[in-house]
Every structure is written in structure tokens, then in C-alpha cells.
Amino acid sequence: MSRYRVFTDEQWERIAPLLPSNDGKVGRPYGDHRTVVEAIAYRYRTGVPWRDLPREEFGPWQTVWKRHRKFAYDGTWDRVLAELTAQADARGEVDWVISVDATINRAHQHATNTTRPEGHTGAGSNDRNSGSGGFHSEPADHGIGRSRGELTSKIHHAVDGRGRPLAVLITPGQSHDGRALEVVLSLIRVPRAGGAHARTRPAAVLGDKAYSSRANRTMLRKRRIQTVIPEPADQQANRQRKGSRGGRPPNFDADLYKQRNVVERSFALLKQWRALATRYDKHATIYRGAAVIAAILTWLRS
Template identity: 45%
Template sequence: MSSVTARRDLTDNQWERLRRWLPEPARLGRPITRSRRALVNGIAWRIRTGSPWRDLPPAYGPWATVYWLFCAWQRSGVWALIWRSLQALARAQQRLTWQVGIDSTTARAHLAAAGAGRRTLADEPLDHALGRSRGGWSTKLHLAVDTSGHPLAALVTAGQANDSPHMIPLLEAVTVARIGGGRARQHPDRVLADRAYSCRSNRDWLRRKQIKATIPEPADQTANRRRRGARGGRPPAFDADRYKDRSGIERTIARLKQHRAIATRYDKLAVRYLATVHVAIIVNWLRDFSNTA
């Protein structure tokens, strides 16, 4: 294997941490002769470079086998389970902070993302999370990230979707298990978000869940509240210094989009693109764990 190909592959330490959660890649027909490590490195290489699966370097094994494994573990939920396991490990090691930033980023859709059939997987959205926005066909990735840069939840929608309606589903997807059993942590202590998420329904939901909010109020909402006088109520509390902690999610999005298959969507199915995001998150977390071990 060339040094250019192998320079970003999983190290021995990262692989030993990951392999405990990986099932054996059982397959009907011809047996798989490549090691799981080579296959997983091949999946990570494709996501990092954005290359077509058929152009996968031979050192990682047959491209069809690598692609089959990526899809099989997406369908069985392996990638999502590994991500949840890393979250639980980070919680046990007290690496997580419960001040969570939420935001979204848009990925342009490549021509290769077009053409998905109507009859697809059961959990695939009807629009395949593709929509026409100002820059053309695109997908929007919504993320909830703690201030240390650890992603806790992700979902994908069509590129033209507004951010505000997806705040509640995104936060409801936050579920961090406890190693050894016990109740999973589902709600952060505080949410940091930009003014796109400021609306009465979102603030009321956060208040009911006893989650503090640091969300600036848009100028039109401020003007409307003042125009109503006493009926407009008090202005929402906002701490400008605490709001600076939202930079954690900006850094996380920038880091994820270093993976070219995330910055540009090549996958026809939304569930495949979301699995691509899961793999990139897993790789980044493994590097963080090895750097601080």
C-alpha cells in the first residue's frame, strides 16, 4: 500500500478501540478474504476523498466488497451503534459537556446523487432529502454538538428546509447511554443556537423541558414584541459571552466537511449519506480519543 493511500488509515490504537464494536462481515456466496480493518479503511478512504467506489485502491480489497459492507452495516445500524457507543464511552470518561450547540450546513448534490428510484428502503424519505435551494440541488445536514466538538445527533433534510422546525426533532434525537446500564441522558442543560431557531414554539418546548436557551432574538421579532407593549412580554434572556461557545459547532462542521463525500453529496439515498456522516464522525472521534489517551 502506498504511503499516500495509508497515511490517514486507522492506527493500531484506533483500530483496537473500534474493532470491539464491529460484527463479522458474514456474506452469502463467496467468502470475504480481506480483513475487516482493510475494508473499514477503504470505506473511510472513499468518504475522505469523495472518489467513486469503483476507483477504490486495490489495497483495500475489491470495491464491490467494500461498498457492500458499508451498505450492509448502514442497513443493520452498525454505524449508528458505534457512534452511540463512542458517546457512552465519552460520557463515562466525562469528556462530554451538556451545553449543546445546534446548526445546519448545506451540501451541494452531485449528478451522481440523482436517479434514486421511488421504491427504496423503508426509512428513506420520499424526497431523498434532496431539494432545490439557491445554489441548486442540495441536502442540509442538521447537527447537535457539545461545546467540546462531540456530535450528539444528526439528521438530513432537503437543502431548502428551514432550520427552525428541525430544532425539536434534532434535540429529541440526543440519547447518550450510560455504560453498565441506567438511564440514558436525553436533554442538555443549555442550547446555543443562532437567530434562525428563535420562535415561540421552540422556546416554549425548551422551557417545558427545563433546558436553558441562549438564542438571539431577530430584529423583526423584537420589533413585533415592542409594538405589542405589555402584551408582548419580556425579552428573552441572552448572554453574549456564553453565545461565543457556539463556535464549537462551527469548528465541528468545518472538520466534517474536510471529508469530501460530506461537503458534496454523491449518495443517491439519504440514509446512505447519513451513514457517510456517521463514519466521518466515528473516524474523528477515534482520532480525538487516541490524541488524548
């Protein structure tokens, strides 16, 4: 296979019918989708500027950029991912023991020359905007914040038991992982055949100590999701100090928690794409779109 390609013929045959066509509509019909999608993947895999895409292989870079932007904002990439997960779920191949985590990535200076509200924390309702792709507007802070690593962004994953992403969220680098948990879980939506309701509820959620809070445990309990999150030492001490008023220690399945490494492996795979390991995109929606393409490829390869 050419070094400019990442999709095999078999993989492409699976996603080609899922991409939109504007045949018969006003405007110029789309050109070859495969060339453009391969160009998008090549750009993020190698980290080259859009303008430096090999024209002899991919054609005008403007075509590649515009189509990626359109598909990121109108939810095309999310619909492709949802269909692949739905097909896997129909075959009984989705492991609904979900692991969640986030990885922090440095934002290049080319991504940071945009106006952002001063002092924005990156938490709350704006997290939903940052992570939902084409279904909400671009967040005011563009998913970039100031942390110990200077200007950074976080990519949050919720992966199934085999490490395949079911949900992708972008938040500013200084935002707390635990505060994004409910938003990340809300992005899990696997359609079902026959008009049945999409599956949105995991059997269990595995997370590290950053996700341990009363609010998160209450939310998971109300949704009847098994919580597999260790209790930090300070929370243990606070509970023990209160005596009987502190309540019982939370249930924790140490053996099941060992499976959480799949989310770390998903980030190791994600960061093989240089323009995801370092953020060059100004807009969170564009950056997230590429992370969803990487997730699509993970499902195709599995």
C-alpha cells in the same frame, strides 16, 4: 501511516470490538473489517467513485459498497458512535452545552437522478426518517431539495462543548434549520452503564437566530434546557409593538453564546472529506452513514 489509512492502530483497537461479526451465522463470514472501513473513509475523503477504489489496497469495490450500505441501514455506525460517546460520558469528558447548526451541500448530478415527490418541503415527520439512519426507512425525497444552490442537502449537527457530534441529521437543502431542532435533539442518546436510562437532555442549547421561534423556546423550556438563542430583529419589533401583551424578552446569555463557534468548526472538519462537502450518494441513509463515520473519527481523535 499509509496515505490510504485514516485510523491509527490505537483508534482501530477501540472500534473493532464494536463492529458486528456473522461468524456461525448463515452466509459467508465478514472479511477484514479494517480494510473495508478504511476503504469507505478513503472514498469519502477523496471523492472518487466507488468503482475507482484501488483494488490492490482495498479489494473489490462491491464488498466495500455493500458493507457500508448494510452498516448504514442496520444502525451499526450509530451504535459505534453511541458507544464512544458513552465511554467519554462515563469519564466525565462530554460537555453537555450543546451547539446546533446545519451546513448546506450541493448534490452532484449522480445523486439526483432518483424519483422524488414534487413540492416536498423536507420538513415534518420525513426529517426524522432522513436523520435516523438504520432505524427508519429511506425518506421519499432522499434528503434532496431545491434551494438557491439548486439541488442540495443539509447536514445538521448537534455537537458537545468541544465540537464533537452527538447527533447527525440529513434534510433537503430548502428545509428550515429551526424546524429540524426537535428532531436533531431527539437523536441525542448517550447510553449509561448499569442499565441506567441513556442521557438525552443537554444542559443548554446554543443556536443562531434561525432557531428562534416560540415553538422551539417552548419545547426547550418544557425539557428544562437552557435556551441560548438570540432574538431576531423582526421578532423583537413584533413583541415590542404588542406592548405588555408581547411579554418579556427571552433570556439570553451572550457570554455562553460565544461558545457556539464549535459547531462551525465541526463543519469545517467534516468538509475536508470531499464526498461529504459534495453529495454523490443517491440515498440519504448512505450519505448520513459517512457523516457518522466522520463523527466517529472526531471522537477517536479527541
